[in-house]
Structures are given as structure tokens and as C-alpha cells.
Amino acid sequence: MRGLAVAIVFFALAVGVRAQSDAGRIEGVLTGARGPLSGVEVRVRNTETGAVTLATTTATGTFAVTLPPGLYDVFATPTGYAAFARRQVPVAVAATVRVSGTLGDNPNAGTPGEISFLYQRDANAAPVPSGLTPRTADGRPDLSGVWFPGADIEPEVTPFQPWAEALTKVRAGRPGDDPRAQCLPSGVMRTNALDLAKFVQMPTLLLVLSEGSSPGVRQIFLDGRRHPADLHPTWMGHSVGTWDGDTLVVDSVGFNDRGWLDAGGRPQTERLHIVERFRRTDLGHLEVEITIDDPGAYTRPWKVRRILQLAPGEEIQEYVCNENNKVEHYVQGP
Numbered sequence: 001m002r003g004l005a006v007a008i009v010f011f012a013l014a015v016g017v018r019a020q021s022d023a024g025r026i027e028g029v030l031t032g033a034r035g036p037l038s039g040v041e042v043r044v045r046n047t048e049t050g051a052v053t054l055a056t057t058t059a060t061g062t063f064a065v066t067l068p069p070g071l072y073d074v075f076a077t078p079t080g081y082a083a084f085a086r087r088q089v090p091v092a093v094a095a096t097v098r099v100s101g102t103l104g105d106n107p108n109a110g111t112p113g114e115i116s117f118l119y120q121r122d123a124n125a126a127p128v129p130s131g132l133t134p135r136t137a138d139g140r141p142d143l144s145g146v147w148f149p150g151a152d153i154e155p156e157v158t159p160f161q162p163w164a165e166a167l168t169k170v171r172a173g174r175p176g177d178d179p180r181a182q183c184l185p186s187g188v189m190r191t192n193a194l195d196l197a198k199f200v201q202m203p204t205l206l207l208v209l210s211e212g213s214s215p216g217v218r219q220i221f222l223d224g225r226r227h228p229a230d231l232h233p234t235w236m237g238h239s240v241g242t243w244d245g246d247t248l249v250v251d252s253v254g255f256n257d258r259g260w261l262d263a264g265g266r267p268q269t270e271r272l273h274i275v276e277r278f279r280r281t282d283l284g285h286l287e288v289e290i291t292i293d294d295p296g297a298y299t300r301p302w303k304v305r306r307i308l309q310l311a312p313g314e315e316i317q318e319y320v321c322n323e324n325n326k327v328e329h330y331v332q333g334p
Contacts, residue, residue: 022068022069022094023069023094024068024091024097025065025066025097026044026065026067026089026096026097027062027065027098027099028064028101029061029100030042030078030101031061033104035061036059037081038060040061040078041055041077042056042057042063042065042074042075043074043153043154044073044075045074045154047072047073048071053067067091069093071089072088074099075155076101077151077152079151081105083103083151084101126311126312128309128310129310130282131282133246133280133282133283136203138203141246141248141279143201144199144200144201145310146199146314147199147309148196148310149192149193149195149197149308150306150307150308150309152304152306156304159302160266160298160299164266164298168267174265178265184258185214185215185259186259187268188236188237190213192306193306194212195212196210196211196314196316198315204222206220206248207220208220210316211316213319214321215235218236220239220241220250221239221240221241222240222242227251227253228254231254232254233254233256233257235255235256235258236255237253237274244277246280247277247278248279250278252274252275255268256270257296261292267297268294269297270296271294271295272293274290275290277289284310285307285310286309287307288307290304290305290306291303
């Protein structure tokens, strides 16, 4: 038995050494218009298993990860820049693959301080709080707090129908047509993409208050009600939430077809159905997974994934937008 045990140990060590020697590597450099991008999280996802390996760029914008052979997607979404995505990167046994890129400015960024998406979470900002997930009196995770917005951390290829893809290309060159640019509502999909948001959780209702967008408030009903059968299409739709363990699942329907899903102009129709999964993983982080199902514009459901950070010391401010508001139709009475 002793000899068998020793043999097993040597076999395990040999397998470990073999696995290390088989490992490949992805390395690269991320830069922007103003030079190397440092401190940027790089997510490397195995396309078969879904496992994610994280790396952070250095002062020179470099990153590197060691991985088993396979196919990988590489993502980076630094604040204020367009997302970086390199898909289907093959990593062979003991091979090194270079994945680098120059990221353009976020087309909807404006200037620092103009929209809250550009709040900088760097060494000069308050650190993200650490600690256990807070809970309400009934034991549910408490999502309450003021949250920084977050970009899509693993952007999927959008499964456009031909008409929706063509319209998106037209809209990309007409940012002034964006409902947000005309003081119209930003919609559910963009609530946590651009604006500082305050979550106020009560036993039967979750309120989301947004700075920088109209109407600035969203109601998510937690009292067990269902969607009304006679919903009139609106900008924000109708949202109901249920708990799946520690995850709040929010189902939303009843949207109009005037909203844009993002600044790039991806359209929506009145068949839009959105399912959000909110999970507060600890005191300072809130994971949001959004499934967009709109058979009027897309060939299949697709997802957006965000990680929101708690904004200690921040508070939402009053926001008023009435650009080009006209009241010529109003008739003064006697």
C-alpha cells in the first residue's frame, strides 16, 4: 500500500508538471489616443467552459495570462474608452499569442464631469468598500446604495435582423437623433451604463433613481404582482422582481419602439422583453446580467453584463433637461 501511495503522488506531480508545460500564454498591450492604458482589467474567457481569467495592465499598458490550450475571447472596458473585444483567439500548447489594441474614446463620453460614467475610480478616488453583502431584516441581500455605472464587460456580437443592423449604421452617424440627446428617456438598458444610480430597496418595491437621465426614476415591484394584461407601451416599461436565492430577477415588458438600447443606436420594438439578474457579491460590488429578447429586431436573445461599484460619499444630484421645450400650443385663459 505504501508503494501504491508513493506511485500516486509521483503520478500527480507528473501530471501537474505536464499541465504547466502544456500551458499557453496570451499577452499584449492596450493603448489609447493619449498613450498606454494602465490599471485596466482584462477579462480572458474560455469559449468552451466559460471560465474567466483576469489580468490588469501595467503602467506601460501590458498584460499577460497563462492558460490551458483552447479558444478564448479577450475583453477590456476602461472608463471613457470604447470597449475592446478580440474573439476566438486560439492558444496552442506552450504557445504565446499577442493580442493588442488601441482603444478609441467612448463616443458617448462627452467631457470629464459632464456625465457620471466618467467618474474616475483611481488612486485619488475613494476605494471600493470591502466587506460582506448587507442584508435586510428578512435576510435578503440589500441592493440599496449609490452605484457607479459600468460598461458591458463581455460584449457579445449583436444578433441583428438585417433591418435593425441597417438602422443602427444610420443612427451611428446621427448622434443628435439619440432620444437622450433630446431630453427623452434613456430607457432601462442604459440606466446603469452611463448614470450614477441610487437603489432604494423596500420589502415590496425597489426604486432606482438616476442622475443625468429622464425620467430619473424607475419602479420595480416586489409585491408578487404580475404584468398588467393591457399595458400601454412606455419608455421604461413595466418591471416586476422575484428572488432566486440571493439573486433578484427583474422581468420587464411593455416598451415602446422609440428607445435606443445604447448610444450606438441599436433599436427596440414593442416586442422587447428584458430580464435582469442583480447579485450583490459583497459590500462594494453589484453584478448585473441583462438578457435582451426582442424577436422584432434580433434573431435570438443576447446578453449584457455589468459590474457596478458602490460610490462611497457620492449622492445623486438634481437633473433637469428641457432642451427645445416649447409651449406655443398653450393658450392663456381669460
